[in-house]
Amino acid sequence: MHRVPVLFKITAADFMVRTAYQMGKTPLLPIFAAGLGANATFLGLIVSVSTLTGMLLKPIFGLLSDRWGRWIWLLVGTLLFIGIPFLYQLIHTPEELLFLRLVHGLATAIYGPVTVAWVMEQGQKSGSSADNCAELLGWFSMARNGGYLLGPTIAAALLTVIEPATVFTVIGLMSSCALLPVLLLKKFNSPKIPSHSWRQQTADAFRAGFQTPELWLAGSLECVVYLGFYAAKTFLPLYALESGIPILWVGLFFSVQELTHLLARPFGGRLSDRKGYLPVVSCGMLLAAFSLGLLPLANTPSFLLLLALSFGLAQALIFPATLALFAQQMDVRHTGAGAGLIGAFKNFGKIAGPILGGWLIFWQDYSWMLWSMAALLVVWSCGLLLRAFNKKSLIHKSEYGEAISVHT
Numbered sequence: 001m002h003r004v005p006v007l008f009k010i011t012a013a014d015f016m017v018r019t020a021y022q023m024g025k026t027p028l029l030p031i032f033a034a035g036l037g038a039n040a041t042f043l044g045l046i047v048s049v050s051t052l053t054g055m056l057l058k059p060i061f062g063l064l065s066d067r068w069g070r071w072i073w074l075l076v077g078t079l080l081f082i083g084i085p086f087l088y089q090l091i092h093t094p095e096e097l098l099f100l101r102l103v104h105g106l107a108t109a110i111y112g113p114v115t116v117a118w119v120m121e122q123g124q125k126s127g128s129s130a131d132n133c134a135e136l137l138g139w140f141s142m143a144r145n146g147g148y149l150l151g152p153t154i155a156a157a158l159l160t161v162i163e164p165a166t167v168f169t170v171i172g173l174m175s176s177c178a179l180l181p182v183l184l185l186k187k188f189n190s191p192k193i194p195s196h197s198w199r200q201q202t203a204d205a206f207r208a209g210f211q212t213p214e215l216w217l218a219g220s221l222e223c224v225v226y227l228g229f230y231a232a233k234t235f236l237p238l239y240a241l242e243s244g245i246p247i248l249w250v251g252l253f254f255s256v257q258e259l260t261h262l263l264a265r266p267f268g269g270r271l272s273d274r275k276g277y278l279p280v281v282s283c284g285m286l287l288a289a290f291s292l293g294l295l296p297l298a299n300t301p302s303f304l305l306l307l308a309l310s311f312g313l314a315q316a317l318i319f320p321a322t323l324a325l326f327a328q329q330m331d332v333r334h335t336g337a338g339a340g341l342i343g344a345f346k347n348f349g350k351i352a353g354p355i356l357g358g359w360l361i362f363w364q365d366y367s368w369m370l371w372s373m374a375a376l377l378v379v380w381s382c383g384l385l386l387r388a389f390n391k392k393s394l395i396h397k398s399e400y401g402e403a404i405s406v407h408t
Contacts (some may be wrong), residue, residue, distance in 0.1 A: 007122055009181040011143040013074070014115050016178040017081040018144055020171045021108065022151025023158075024085065027237035027250045029101075032164040034238060038094040044358025046098050047234045048351040053105025054112060055347035062113030062340030070118045071186050077110030078175075078182045085172035089165050113340035115140070142262060149258040156251025218322040219345025221281060224380050225318055226349030228292055228373035229311075231357030236295070239366045240304075249301040253308045260312025265320055272321035282384040284317030289377035296367035 025047070033046045065073045084104045091097050119140045158167045233254070240250045272280040291310040298304045353373075360369035 006185065007119065007139065009185045010074075010115055010118055011140050013078065013178040013181040013185075014111065014140070015143045015147050016181075017078060017107070017111065017175050018147030019151050019154070020085070020147075020174040021081065022148050023155040023174075024104075024168060024171050026152055026155075026233050026254060027247055028155045028159065028164055028167055030234060030237045031159065031247070032088075032168075033094060033097055035164060036092070036094050036097060038097070040235070040238075040361040041355075041358040042094055042098075043238075044231075044234055044354035044356075046094065046101055048230070048354040049098055050101040050105030050108070051347045051350040053102055054109040055344045055351060057106070057109040058113050058343040058347065059340035061110045062117060062343075065114045065117060070114050070121075071182075073110050073114045074118075074182055074185065077107050077114065078178050080104075080107035080110070081175040081178065082172055085168045085175065088168035091165070112343045141265070145258055145262040145265075149255050149262060152251040152254035152258075154251075156248050159247060215342060215345075219342055221322045221380075221384075222319070222342070222346045223349035223352075224376065225285065225288065225315075225322075226346055227353040227356065228288060228377050229315075230350045230353035231369060231373050232292060232295065234354040235357055235361060235366060235369065239295075242366070243299055245299070245301060245304065249304060252301075253304050256305050256308040257312040257315070260309050261315040262312075264313050264316035268316035268318075269320035271317070277321040278384050281318050281321045282381045284314045284321075285377045285381035285384070287317065288314035289374040289381065292370050292374035292377065295370045 029047055030043060033043045038046060061073060084100070084107065087100055088097075091100060155167060158170060162170075236253070237247065237250045241247065268280065268284070287310055291307045291314060294307055298307055357369050357373070360372055
Protein backbone atom coordinates (compact mmCIF):
# COMPACT_ATOMS: atom_id res chain seq x y z
CA MET A 1 0.00 0.00 0.00
CA HIS A 2 2.95 2.35 0.52
CA ARG A 3 3.91 2.32 -3.18
CA VAL A 4 1.52 5.19 -3.97
CA PRO A 5 3.06 7.55 -1.36
CA VAL A 6 6.54 6.59 -2.57
CA LEU A 7 5.59 7.33 -6.16
CA PHE A 8 4.00 10.62 -5.12
CA LYS A 9 7.12 11.75 -3.25
CA ILE A 10 9.49 10.83 -6.09
CA THR A 11 7.23 12.51 -8.61
CA ALA A 12 6.78 15.66 -6.50
CA ALA A 13 10.53 16.08 -6.04
CA ASP A 14 11.20 15.55 -9.73
CA PHE A 15 8.44 17.96 -10.74
CA MET A 16 9.80 20.72 -8.52
CA VAL A 17 13.43 20.53 -9.61
CA ARG A 18 12.57 19.95 -13.29
CA THR A 19 10.26 22.96 -13.40
CA ALA A 20 12.96 25.15 -11.90
CA TYR A 21 15.68 23.69 -14.12
CA GLN A 22 13.63 24.21 -17.28
CA MET A 23 13.17 27.85 -16.27
CA GLY A 24 16.93 28.17 -16.54
CA LYS A 25 17.18 26.67 -20.02
CA THR A 26 14.91 28.47 -22.46
CA PRO A 27 14.30 31.29 -23.12
CA LEU A 28 16.44 32.41 -20.15
CA LEU A 29 19.83 30.81 -20.88
CA PRO A 30 20.24 31.92 -24.53
CA ILE A 31 19.31 35.50 -23.58
CA PHE A 32 21.64 35.47 -20.57
CA ALA A 33 24.52 34.07 -22.65
CA ALA A 34 23.95 36.56 -25.47
CA GLY A 35 23.99 39.38 -22.90
CA LEU A 36 27.45 38.23 -21.81
CA GLY A 37 28.68 38.55 -25.41
CA ALA A 38 28.53 34.92 -26.58
CA ASN A 39 28.33 34.48 -30.36
CA ALA A 40 26.03 31.92 -31.99
CA THR A 41 28.59 29.10 -32.03
CA PHE A 42 29.70 29.61 -28.43
CA LEU A 43 26.08 30.05 -27.34
CA GLY A 44 25.26 26.62 -28.75
CA LEU A 45 28.16 25.17 -26.78
CA ILE A 46 26.98 26.85 -23.57
CA VAL A 47 23.46 25.50 -23.95
CA SER A 48 24.62 21.96 -24.68
CA VAL A 49 27.57 21.56 -22.30
CA SER A 50 25.46 20.71 -19.23
CA THR A 51 24.04 17.84 -21.25
CA LEU A 52 27.59 16.60 -21.91
CA THR A 53 27.91 15.94 -18.18
CA GLY A 54 24.76 13.85 -18.30
CA MET A 55 25.83 11.93 -21.38
CA LEU A 56 29.09 10.87 -19.75
CA LEU A 57 27.90 10.33 -16.18
CA LYS A 58 24.29 9.08 -16.32
CA PRO A 59 25.33 5.42 -16.73
CA ILE A 60 27.81 5.82 -13.86
CA PHE A 61 25.32 7.35 -11.43
CA GLY A 62 22.72 4.76 -12.44
CA LEU A 63 25.23 2.03 -11.69
CA LEU A 64 26.16 3.62 -8.35
CA SER A 65 22.49 3.74 -7.35
CA ASP A 66 22.15 0.05 -8.30
CA ARG A 67 25.04 -0.68 -5.96
CA TRP A 68 24.51 1.61 -2.96
CA GLY A 69 20.85 2.65 -3.08
CA ARG A 70 18.79 5.38 -4.74
CA TRP A 71 18.08 7.79 -1.89
CA ILE A 72 21.58 9.08 -1.18
CA TRP A 73 22.08 9.99 -4.83
CA LEU A 74 18.65 11.60 -5.01
CA LEU A 75 19.64 13.81 -2.07
CA VAL A 76 22.95 14.76 -3.68
CA GLY A 77 21.19 15.68 -6.92
CA THR A 78 18.62 17.78 -5.06
CA LEU A 79 21.32 19.74 -3.23
CA LEU A 80 23.03 20.47 -6.56
CA PHE A 81 19.74 21.68 -8.05
CA ILE A 82 19.34 24.03 -5.06
CA GLY A 83 22.85 25.42 -4.72
CA ILE A 84 24.18 25.95 -8.23
CA PRO A 85 21.58 28.51 -9.47
CA PHE A 86 22.78 31.03 -6.86
CA LEU A 87 26.22 31.06 -8.51
CA TYR A 88 24.91 32.62 -11.74
CA GLN A 89 25.02 36.04 -10.04
CA LEU A 90 28.83 35.71 -10.05
CA ILE A 91 29.12 35.04 -13.81
CA HIS A 92 30.53 37.83 -16.00
CA THR A 93 31.95 36.12 -19.13
CA PRO A 94 30.76 33.42 -21.56
CA GLU A 95 33.69 31.22 -20.50
CA GLU A 96 32.64 31.34 -16.84
CA LEU A 97 29.08 30.49 -17.84
CA LEU A 98 30.32 27.52 -19.87
CA PHE A 99 32.11 26.07 -16.84
CA LEU A 100 29.14 26.61 -14.51
CA ARG A 101 26.77 24.91 -16.95
CA LEU A 102 29.14 21.93 -17.06
CA VAL A 103 28.89 21.62 -13.27
CA HIS A 104 25.12 22.22 -13.29
CA GLY A 105 24.73 19.17 -15.51
CA LEU A 106 25.71 16.94 -12.58
CA ALA A 107 22.25 17.46 -11.09
CA THR A 108 20.37 16.07 -14.09
CA ALA A 109 22.98 13.35 -14.58
CA ILE A 110 22.02 12.03 -11.15
CA TYR A 111 18.27 12.63 -11.22
CA GLY A 112 17.60 11.09 -14.64
CA PRO A 113 18.59 7.44 -14.09
CA VAL A 114 17.99 7.37 -10.31
CA THR A 115 14.36 8.54 -10.35
CA VAL A 116 13.37 6.39 -13.33
CA ALA A 117 15.02 3.30 -11.83
CA TRP A 118 13.29 3.90 -8.48
CA VAL A 119 9.88 4.22 -10.13
CA MET A 120 10.47 1.06 -12.18
CA GLU A 121 11.33 -0.83 -9.00
CA GLN A 122 7.99 0.12 -7.46
CA GLY A 123 6.23 -1.69 -10.31
CA GLN A 124 8.57 -4.68 -10.19
CA LYS A 125 7.86 -5.24 -6.49
CA SER A 126 4.23 -6.02 -7.26
CA GLY A 127 5.12 -9.23 -9.07
CA SER A 128 3.52 -8.00 -12.31
CA SER A 129 6.34 -5.96 -13.74
CA ALA A 130 5.13 -5.16 -17.23
CA ASP A 131 1.65 -3.78 -16.51
CA ASN A 132 2.29 -2.09 -13.19
CA CYS A 133 5.64 -0.68 -14.25
CA ALA A 134 4.08 0.91 -17.32
CA GLU A 135 1.32 2.47 -15.25
CA LEU A 136 3.67 3.97 -12.67
CA LEU A 137 6.09 5.24 -15.29
CA GLY A 138 3.19 6.81 -17.15
CA TRP A 139 2.13 8.84 -14.11
CA PHE A 140 5.72 9.80 -13.38
CA SER A 141 6.23 10.92 -16.97
CA MET A 142 3.13 13.12 -16.89
CA ALA A 143 4.37 14.96 -13.81
CA ARG A 144 7.88 15.33 -15.24
CA ASN A 145 6.49 16.79 -18.45
CA GLY A 146 4.54 19.24 -16.30
CA GLY A 147 7.88 20.78 -15.40
CA TYR A 148 8.78 21.16 -19.06
CA LEU A 149 5.38 22.75 -19.57
CA LEU A 150 5.54 25.37 -16.81
CA GLY A 151 9.24 26.24 -16.76
CA PRO A 152 9.58 28.23 -20.01
CA THR A 153 6.43 30.28 -19.41
CA ILE A 154 7.39 31.16 -15.82
CA ALA A 155 10.89 32.17 -16.95
CA ALA A 156 9.55 34.27 -19.83
CA ALA A 157 7.13 36.05 -17.49
CA LEU A 158 9.90 36.76 -14.96
CA LEU A 159 12.15 38.12 -17.70
CA THR A 160 9.62 40.86 -18.36
CA VAL A 161 10.13 42.27 -14.84
CA ILE A 162 13.59 41.21 -13.54
CA GLU A 163 17.11 40.68 -14.89
CA PRO A 164 18.19 37.24 -16.19
CA ALA A 165 20.73 36.69 -13.38
CA THR A 166 18.02 37.35 -10.78
CA VAL A 167 15.77 34.73 -12.38
CA PHE A 168 18.45 32.12 -11.60
CA THR A 169 18.22 33.09 -7.91
CA VAL A 170 14.48 32.47 -8.04
CA ILE A 171 15.25 29.07 -9.58
CA GLY A 172 17.43 28.12 -6.61
CA LEU A 173 14.72 29.13 -4.14
CA MET A 174 12.09 27.12 -6.01
CA SER A 175 14.34 24.04 -6.13
CA SER A 176 14.70 24.06 -2.34
CA CYS A 177 11.04 22.97 -2.05
CA ALA A 178 12.07 19.52 -3.33
CA LEU A 179 14.01 18.79 -0.14
CA LEU A 180 10.83 17.92 1.77
CA PRO A 181 9.65 14.99 -0.39
CA VAL A 182 13.24 13.76 -0.77
CA LEU A 183 13.81 13.66 2.99
CA LEU A 184 10.48 11.87 3.46
CA LEU A 185 11.63 9.17 1.03
CA LYS A 186 14.56 8.04 3.19
CA LYS A 187 12.59 5.49 5.22
CA PHE A 188 11.45 3.74 2.02
CA ASN A 189 14.98 3.11 0.77
CA SER A 190 17.43 0.94 2.68
CA PRO A 191 21.12 1.12 1.72
CA LYS A 192 22.12 -1.79 -0.49
CA ILE A 193 24.90 -4.19 0.44
CA PRO A 194 26.97 -4.94 -2.69
CA SER A 195 27.05 -8.66 -3.46
CA HIS A 196 29.66 -8.41 -6.23
CA SER A 197 32.88 -6.52 -6.68
CA TRP A 198 32.73 -3.07 -8.27
CA ARG A 199 34.58 -4.32 -11.34
CA GLN A 200 32.27 -7.31 -11.85
CA GLN A 201 29.08 -5.30 -11.39
CA THR A 202 30.29 -2.61 -13.80
CA ALA A 203 31.21 -5.17 -16.44
CA ASP A 204 27.90 -7.03 -16.04
CA ALA A 205 25.83 -3.84 -16.23
CA PHE A 206 27.44 -2.46 -19.37
CA ARG A 207 27.48 -5.89 -21.02
CA ALA A 208 23.74 -6.22 -20.41
CA GLY A 209 23.15 -2.78 -21.90
CA PHE A 210 25.33 -3.04 -24.97
CA GLN A 211 24.04 -6.54 -25.79
CA THR A 212 20.45 -5.28 -25.90
CA PRO A 213 19.72 -4.39 -29.58
CA GLU A 214 16.59 -2.46 -28.62
CA LEU A 215 18.71 -0.04 -26.62
CA TRP A 216 20.90 0.80 -29.62
CA LEU A 217 17.92 1.33 -31.91
CA ALA A 218 15.95 3.41 -29.43
CA GLY A 219 19.03 5.40 -28.47
CA SER A 220 19.97 6.26 -32.05
CA LEU A 221 16.42 7.35 -32.87
CA GLU A 222 16.16 9.60 -29.83
CA CYS A 223 19.59 11.03 -30.57
CA VAL A 224 18.57 12.19 -34.05
CA VAL A 225 15.23 13.60 -32.87
CA TYR A 226 16.81 15.57 -30.05
CA LEU A 227 19.44 16.86 -32.47
CA GLY A 228 16.75 18.77 -34.35
CA PHE A 229 14.58 19.66 -31.35
CA TYR A 230 17.39 21.14 -29.29
CA ALA A 231 18.82 23.14 -32.15
CA ALA A 232 15.42 24.80 -32.51
CA LYS A 233 14.98 25.10 -28.75
CA THR A 234 18.30 26.89 -28.36
CA PHE A 235 18.03 29.46 -31.12
CA LEU A 236 14.29 30.07 -31.38
CA PRO A 237 14.34 32.79 -28.65
CA LEU A 238 17.00 34.78 -30.53
CA TYR A 239 15.29 34.18 -33.88
CA ALA A 240 11.99 35.43 -32.43
CA LEU A 241 13.58 38.58 -31.04
CA GLU A 242 15.20 39.23 -34.41
CA SER A 243 11.80 38.77 -36.09
CA GLY A 244 10.01 41.09 -33.66
CA ILE A 245 8.03 38.37 -31.85
CA PRO A 246 7.65 39.15 -28.08
CA ILE A 247 9.69 36.88 -25.81
CA LEU A 248 6.57 35.90 -23.85
CA TRP A 249 5.23 34.17 -26.96
CA VAL A 250 8.42 32.13 -27.16
CA GLY A 251 7.83 30.89 -23.63
CA LEU A 252 4.25 30.04 -24.59
CA PHE A 253 5.54 28.18 -27.66
CA PHE A 254 7.52 25.75 -25.52
CA SER A 255 4.71 25.41 -22.99
CA VAL A 256 2.12 24.64 -25.68
CA GLN A 257 4.55 22.16 -27.23
CA GLU A 258 4.99 20.30 -23.95
CA LEU A 259 1.27 20.43 -23.12
CA THR A 260 0.42 18.86 -26.48
CA HIS A 261 3.17 16.30 -25.94
CA LEU A 262 1.81 15.48 -22.49
CA LEU A 263 -1.82 15.08 -23.54
CA ALA A 264 -1.10 13.15 -26.75
CA ARG A 265 1.34 10.61 -25.26
CA PRO A 266 -1.32 7.96 -24.52
CA PHE A 267 -2.57 8.27 -28.10
CA GLY A 268 0.97 7.87 -29.45
CA GLY A 269 1.58 4.81 -27.30
CA ARG A 270 -1.68 3.10 -28.30
CA LEU A 271 -1.11 3.88 -31.97
CA SER A 272 2.37 2.37 -31.91
CA ASP A 273 1.01 -0.74 -30.14
CA ARG A 274 -1.45 -1.28 -32.98
CA LYS A 275 0.50 -0.16 -36.04
CA GLY A 276 4.08 -0.98 -35.05
CA TYR A 277 6.74 1.11 -33.38
CA LEU A 278 8.95 1.99 -36.34
CA PRO A 279 6.21 3.27 -38.70
CA VAL A 280 4.75 5.47 -35.96
CA VAL A 281 8.19 6.87 -35.09
CA SER A 282 8.76 7.55 -38.77
CA CYS A 283 5.49 9.48 -39.05
CA GLY A 284 6.39 11.47 -35.96
CA MET A 285 9.78 12.37 -37.42
CA LEU A 286 8.16 13.52 -40.66
CA LEU A 287 5.77 15.74 -38.70
CA ALA A 288 8.69 17.17 -36.73
CA ALA A 289 10.58 17.85 -39.96
CA PHE A 290 7.53 19.60 -41.41
CA SER A 291 7.30 21.81 -38.32
CA LEU A 292 10.99 22.69 -38.37
CA GLY A 293 10.84 23.57 -42.04
CA LEU A 294 7.97 26.00 -41.46
CA LEU A 295 9.50 27.80 -38.47
CA PRO A 296 11.33 30.38 -40.65
CA LEU A 297 7.91 31.42 -41.98
CA ALA A 298 6.41 31.86 -38.49
CA ASN A 299 6.31 35.66 -38.32
CA THR A 300 3.19 35.88 -36.14
CA PRO A 301 2.45 34.54 -32.64
CA SER A 302 -0.55 32.50 -33.84
CA PHE A 303 1.49 30.71 -36.53
CA LEU A 304 4.20 30.04 -33.94
CA LEU A 305 1.72 28.41 -31.57
CA LEU A 306 0.27 26.30 -34.39
CA LEU A 307 3.74 24.91 -35.04
CA ALA A 308 4.11 24.29 -31.30
CA LEU A 309 1.06 22.00 -31.49
CA SER A 310 2.58 20.00 -34.34
CA PHE A 311 5.92 19.75 -32.51
CA GLY A 312 4.18 18.38 -29.42
CA LEU A 313 2.22 15.82 -31.43
CA ALA A 314 5.43 14.69 -33.15
CA GLN A 315 7.06 14.09 -29.76
CA ALA A 316 4.03 12.12 -28.59
CA LEU A 317 4.31 9.82 -31.60
CA ILE A 318 8.06 9.31 -31.29
CA PHE A 319 9.07 8.90 -27.66
CA PRO A 320 6.63 6.27 -26.29
CA ALA A 321 7.49 4.00 -29.21
CA THR A 322 11.28 4.40 -29.01
CA LEU A 323 11.38 3.78 -25.28
CA ALA A 324 9.11 0.74 -25.61
CA LEU A 325 11.80 -0.87 -27.76
CA PHE A 326 14.14 -1.29 -24.82
CA ALA A 327 12.43 -0.62 -21.48
CA GLN A 328 11.18 -4.17 -20.83
CA GLN A 329 14.29 -5.90 -22.22
CA MET A 330 16.87 -4.62 -19.71
CA ASP A 331 18.04 -6.97 -16.94
CA VAL A 332 16.22 -5.95 -13.73
CA ARG A 333 19.51 -6.19 -11.80
CA HIS A 334 20.86 -3.28 -13.83
CA THR A 335 17.82 -1.03 -14.07
CA GLY A 336 19.71 2.12 -13.12
CA ALA A 337 22.56 1.47 -15.52
CA GLY A 338 20.11 0.80 -18.38
CA ALA A 339 18.23 4.02 -17.70
CA GLY A 340 21.57 5.83 -17.69
CA LEU A 341 22.66 4.35 -21.02
CA ILE A 342 19.50 5.38 -22.86
CA GLY A 343 19.83 8.81 -21.26
CA ALA A 344 23.37 9.08 -22.59
CA PHE A 345 22.16 8.54 -26.16
CA LYS A 346 19.52 11.21 -25.69
CA ASN A 347 21.99 13.64 -24.19
CA PHE A 348 24.35 13.24 -27.12
CA GLY A 349 21.61 14.55 -29.40
CA LYS A 350 20.94 17.41 -26.99
CA ILE A 351 24.63 18.33 -27.10
CA ALA A 352 25.18 18.01 -30.83
CA GLY A 353 21.99 19.87 -31.80
CA PRO A 354 22.88 23.31 -30.40
CA ILE A 355 26.52 23.03 -31.49
CA LEU A 356 25.63 22.01 -35.04
CA GLY A 357 22.87 24.62 -35.09
CA GLY A 358 25.26 27.35 -34.00
CA TRP A 359 27.77 26.33 -36.65
CA LEU A 360 25.09 26.41 -39.37
CA ILE A 361 23.92 29.86 -38.24
CA PHE A 362 27.51 31.10 -38.27
CA TRP A 363 27.95 30.04 -41.90
CA GLN A 364 24.43 30.74 -43.15
CA ASP A 365 21.45 31.97 -41.08
CA TYR A 366 18.61 30.77 -38.84
CA SER A 367 16.48 29.61 -41.76
CA TRP A 368 19.17 27.39 -43.25
CA MET A 369 19.82 25.86 -39.85
CA LEU A 370 16.16 24.90 -39.40
CA TRP A 371 15.85 23.57 -42.94
CA SER A 372 19.01 21.46 -42.50
CA MET A 373 17.66 19.90 -39.32
CA ALA A 374 14.35 19.20 -41.03
CA ALA A 375 16.16 17.46 -43.90
CA LEU A 376 18.05 15.26 -41.43
CA LEU A 377 14.80 14.10 -39.84
CA VAL A 378 13.29 13.36 -43.26
CA VAL A 379 16.26 11.17 -44.21
CA TRP A 380 16.05 9.15 -40.99
CA SER A 381 12.30 8.84 -41.27
CA CYS A 382 12.55 7.40 -44.77
CA GLY A 383 15.23 5.00 -43.58
CA LEU A 384 12.95 3.74 -40.82
CA LEU A 385 10.09 3.17 -43.23
CA LEU A 386 12.32 1.19 -45.58
CA ARG A 387 13.60 -0.92 -42.70
CA ALA A 388 10.10 -1.60 -41.38
CA PHE A 389 8.44 -2.54 -44.66
CA ASN A 390 11.33 -4.24 -46.44
CA LYS A 391 11.79 -6.71 -43.60
CA LYS A 392 8.01 -7.09 -43.20
CA SER A 393 8.40 -7.17 -39.42
CA LEU A 394 6.82 -4.28 -37.58
CA ILE A 395 8.16 -4.25 -34.05
CA HIS A 396 4.97 -4.68 -32.01
CA LYS A 397 3.92 -5.06 -28.42
CA SER A 398 3.48 -8.81 -28.74
CA GLU A 399 7.25 -9.06 -29.17
CA TYR A 400 8.58 -6.18 -27.12
CA GLY A 401 5.91 -5.39 -24.54
CA GLU A 402 3.74 -2.38 -23.81
CA ALA A 403 4.78 1.11 -24.81
CA ILE A 404 6.07 3.06 -21.87
CA SER A 405 6.17 6.84 -21.61
CA VAL A 406 9.36 7.94 -19.87
CA HIS A 407 10.95 11.39 -20.25
CA THR A 408 14.37 11.36 -18.74
